[in-house]
Amino acid sequence: MKTFGMKTVIHFGDNALDRLREIPYKRVLIITDPFVVQSKMIDLITEPLAKGGIEYDIFSNVVPDAPVDKVADGVKKFLSYQPEAVIAVGGGSAIDSSKAIREFALKINHYSDVGLIAVPTTSGTGSEVTSFAVVNDTEAKVKYPLISPSLTADEAILDAELVKSVPPAITADTGMDVFTHALESYVSTDHNEFSAALAEKAMEICGVFLLRAYLDGSDMHARQKMHVASCLAGLSFNTAGLGITHSMAHQLGAQFHIPHGRANAMLLPHIVEFNANINKRSRSQKTYLPSVERYASVAHILGLSNYNQVMSVRSLVNWIQFMQKEMNIPMTIQEIGTISPDEYFGAIDKMADAALADACTTTNPRIPTKEDIMKIYKKLWSF
Numbered sequence: 001m002k003t004f005g006m007k008t009v010i011h012f013g014d015n016a017l018d019r020l021r022e023i024p025y026k027r028v029l030i031i032t033d034p035f036v037v038q039s040k041m042i043d044l045i046t047e048p049l050a051k052g053g054i055e056y057d058i059f060s061n062v063v064p065d066a067p068v069d070k071v072a073d074g075v076k077k078f079l080s081y082q083p084e085a086v087i088a089v090g091g092g093s094a095i096d097s098s099k100a101i102r103e104f105a106l107k108i109n110h111y112s113d114v115g116l117i118a119v120p121t122t123s124g125t126g127s128e129v130t131s132f133a134v135v136n137d138t139e140a141k142v143k144y145p146l147i148s149p150s151l152t153a154d155e156a157i158l159d160a161e162l163v164k165s166v167p168p169a170i171t172a173d174t175g176m177d178v179f180t181h182a183l184e185s186y187v188s189t190d191h192n193e194f195s196a197a198l199a200e201k202a203m204e205i206c207g208v209f210l211l212r213a214y215l216d217g218s219d220m221h222a223r224q225k226m227h228v229a230s231c232l233a234g235l236s237f238n239t240a241g242l243g244i245t246h247s248m249a250h251q252l253g254a255q256f257h258i259p260h261g262r263a264n265a266m267l268l269p270h271i272v273e274f275n276a277n278i279n280k281r282s283r284s285q286k287t288y289l290p291s292v293e294r295y296a297s298v299a300h301i302l303g304l305s306n307y308n309q310v311m312s313v314r315s316l317v318n319w320i321q322f323m324q325k326e327m328n329i330p331m332t333i334q335e336i337g338t339i340s341p342d343e344y345f346g347a348i349d350k351m352a353d354a355a356l357a358d359a360c361t362t363t364n365p366r367i368p369t370k371e372d373i374m375k376i377y378k379k380l381w382s383f
């Protein structure tokens with residue numbers, strides 16, 4: 001048996017933030033990152049709350065990648081303020097921190113339910129609709145996804161006004177995260193008709209609008225489309241799971257602070273090649289893995305028509321690398337310029353173990369060995 005459900009009610013389009021006037025809570029804790037407060041973007045959240053007569057407090061001590069010590073600070077704040085709901089405002093880091101803070105606080109105090117409203121300010125993680133929260137154990141240098149239905153937000157508010165200010169490099173990274181979510185869920189071992197429909201639309205939007213949003217951040221049509229694509233891709237992987245691009249990217253984030261979407265983009269062409277497992281001399285190969293057909297369908301969705309499936313998969317790899325180059329995403333770890341070869345190669349063994357153990361590995365279409373993962377990490381240094 002398979003089950004598909006959507007817990008989160010999604011408010012989207014022009015003036016979606018007006019929903020905050022009507023939410024059924026009287027006392028809320030806003031959890032956000034310092035940028036949102038410093039840039040005064042927070043006013044777009046607090047004004048409708050004030051109009052609705054809703055009392056609020058703000059915890060803005062969130063930093064990228066949800067480190068556990070900051071989550072603990074947030075739990076303290078939650079327990080002292082005792083909100084009826086949490087409003088998570090920010091990128092994936094703020095939303096994931098909020099999910100973890102609420103989860104742990106409820107466990108400590110055995111509260112009755114406390115609501116969660118997620119308001120993304122990047123078009124990337126889809127965390128506003130997923131049951132995932134990626135946290136970072138900074139001491140062990142391991143990032144891992146917590147997965148539980150109880151982490152899922154009750155409501156998501158998608159207002160593209162909030163993403164207008166995202167600079168080009170973060171638009172590129174987060175946009176490639178969207179594409180990676182859609183692609184990995186599309187080929188995952190748990191893919192199904194519902195997840196595929198959501199992923200197909202998300203990939204189609206990325207194909208048309210990601211570069212537009214990158215080149216002109218004030219292109220509101222492109223911004224709106226990417227904001228919806230991010231959510232669609234989140235809904236897709238929430239039911240179908242992800243794959244080893246994410247498992248491996250989590251480790252690059254934990255070890256070297258490579259932004260999540262950027263790490264995905266760098267790994268993705270290599271993972272498509274690994275999962276498709278097409279020989280160099282493909283004509284000598286009699287049969288192909290099922291993922292070849294699915295990757296070929298993705299190439300079709302992106303308009304990369306080709307007369308056979310093998311060529312289509314190669315076009316898909318080329319398209320991902322084209323997007324990397326157009327959006328100035330490094331192709332190799334060496335190109336990043338801040339990581340020494342000793343540091344990098346010294347971490348590969350540990351990263352491979354953690355990637356194999358990562359929850360996202362279970363739904364990858366091809367089962368990797370530790371050696372496979374190590375080989376891909378080594379190739380990523382410079383190829």
Ligand SMILES: NC(=O)c1ccc[n+]([C@@H]2O[C@H](COP(=O)([O-])OP(=O)(O)OC[C@H]3O[C@@H](n4cnc5c(N)ncnc54)[C@H](O)[C@@H]3O)[C@@H](O)[C@H]2O)c1
Nearest residue numbers: 035064065091092093121122125127130132134165166260
């Ligand atoms: N829960 C999930 O389902 C899920 C899925 C994928 C990734 N993740 C996790 O989410 C995190 C990454 O999230 P992210 O990619 O959204 O980045 P992020 O939240 O770390 O934010 C990146 C940077 O963008 C800035 N920023 C955010 N909104 C902005 C805006 N509107 N204008 C200008 N700057 C803005 C932030 O201040 C920060 O410096 C990672 O920890 C990743 O592992 C979670």
Ligand SMILES: [Fe+2]
Nearest residue numbers: 125177181260
């Ligand atoms: Fe992701």
